[in-house]
Amino acid sequence: MEFPAPFTVNDVNWPAKNRVNAGFGVNHRRYLGSLSVSFSDEAYWQDVLDARFAGNTDAYTLVNGSVGLKWAGDRVVTSLKVTNLANREVMQHIFGDVLKRSIVSEVRVSF
Numbered sequence: 234m235e236f237p238a239p240f241t242v243n244d245v246n247w248p249a250k251n252r253v254n255a256g257f258g259v260n261h262r263r264y265l266g267s268l269s270v271s272f273s274d275e276a277y278w279q280d281v282l283d284a285r286f287a288g289n290t291d292a293y294t295l296v297n298g299s300v301g302l303k304w305a306g307d308r309v310v311t312s313l314k315v316t317n318l319a320n321r322e323v324m325q326h327i328f329g330d331v332l333k334r335s336i337v338s339e340v341r342v343s344f
Contacts, residue, residue, distance in 0.1 A: 249273045254270070273325070
């Protein structure tokens with residue numbers, strides 16, 4: 234592949250070659266929940282700045298899940314959602330944040 238001057242192959246972002254996502258959800262009477270797995274190969278990222286803002290991200294797998302309960306005739310739903318159950322350090326972008334386990338509780342009310 235040829236690049237116009239002054240560009241080289243190192244000036245191009247190369248996204249992950251393979252990405253796979255799978256999951257399932259359950260919503261039965263009073264209970265609900267979900268579990269999902271996401272995989273991404275390594276990728277090369279660079280910015281318009283200098284070489285400090287370029288490099289490869291490692292391949293990663295994220296496992297996420299949630300559980301919840303319905304109350305008051307399904308008008309109130311409480312849930313607990315967890316991203317990165319394994320608590321592994323994941324960088325989705327070379328100059329992005331390091332993702333660790335994240336736990337969020339939620340209350341939804343329908344009127």
